[in-house]
Amino acid sequence: MLYGKALRDEIASAGTTPLIGVYDMYSASLAAAHYDGLFVSGFGFAASYYGLPDIGFIAWPDMVAFAERLRGAFPRHHLLVDIDDGYVDAELACHVVRRLERSGISGVVLEDQKRPRRCGHTEGKQVLPLEEYLAKLNQVLESRTDLLVVARTDATDDEEIMHRASALAATDADVVLVDGVRSVEAIRRIRGVIGNKPLLFNQIAGGKSPRLSLSELAALGVDVAIYSTPCLFAAHRAMEEAMAELKATDGRLPSVDGSSRAGAGAAVGAGEVTAMLTENLRRHSTR
CATH class of the missing domain: 1.20.5 (Single alpha-helices involved in coiled-coils or other helix-helix interfaces)
Incomplete structure (x- = not known):
């Protein structure tokens, strides 16, 4: 099966394609029962696998191993994987992409952040010089055959966002993502500068971007939406409540x-x- 092509075809269909963020096999099992597409976010994986914030601690073999387990368990779902900056250098990024493609992963997200990296919805992000990122991106694009590639910019200055979005749209990347978009008007402007290139929008509860329905996103010309943290945040809230209740009842399990x-x-x-x-x-x- 050509997983990259299948995801491209889904994104090209009418409406906005949702991909649900999962952080372990159990959350993936629950999400897969409701949606056809899954997303492995760095935020969720760093929190669940390491107990650390999403600031560059993820080791590529850990992410690849998790993605491979997901594909084995969910052979018919779209599966998009966040590979951060490609784990620093272009050669390693290409190696990871080839490994993921051989494993049947549908696509990857490659960002232009400079180390030390940050979650896309936090302050303090710095980006690589555009030419340096484009060189890495183009190497990754040349190393894949079917895998879908999302080119992501974490620029924060309005003028730089538009400049980079336009530059990313001019490459052979399949989809463009501007992370941390702060307004509906900004989405419209980005949609305008990238032409016919598919646009991805990252929804994260409590993040910088507006909370929008799939219908609203479709009306704005957004082709695919990733929901990075609904499973993680729901589990956090439920476990906090369960532990507080257990402690308050002197360790007696609820009925x-x-x-x-x-x-x-x-x-x-x-x-x-x-x-x-x-x-x-x-x-x-x-x-």
């Missing part, structure tokens, strides 16, 4: 029906796995 346990089992395919094991045992016992 719940069996649906919670059954739901958790269903999310990880407990029924299918049990049925498979039962069938295997039956076959062996009849030999």
Whole structure:
């Protein structure tokens, strides 16, 4: 299957394509039951895998291994992976891209940030000289065959944002992302300068960008939207509440029906796995 082509075709269809941010296999199981596209964000992966902020701690083998596990578990879903700045140098970025493409990943996001990097919705971001980033981006584009590539800029000055968005749109990158867009008007301006190139919008709760529905994004000419943190933030809130309740009741578990346990089992395919094991045992016992 050509996963990159499949995602390109989906993005080219009418409306705005949603890709839901996941941070581990369990969150991916839940998101995959509701949406056809998943996104691995650096924010969520750094928090869940390392317990650290998204400021450049991610090691590329860890991200590749996680992406490979996701593809094995969800062979029919679109899967976009955040590879930050390509892990510093262009040669390594190309190696990672080739590994991910061989693993069946649909696409990657490559940013123009300078180290030490920051989450796209925080202050203090610095960007590489445009020519340096374009050289890295073009090497990555030449190293892929089918993989979709999102060219991302983290510029914060309005004039520089438009200049870089236009430059990224002129490359062979499949999609352009300006992270940390602060207004609907800015989205319209970016849409205007990148021509027919598909536009991606990053939605993160509590971030700098406006909260918009898929219908509103489609009306603005946005082709694809990534939702970086809904699973992570929901889990954080639920676990905080559960721990506070457990502590307040002197360690007594709350009274719940069996649906919670059954739901958790269903999310990880407990029924299918049990049925498979039962069938295997039956076959062996009849030999």
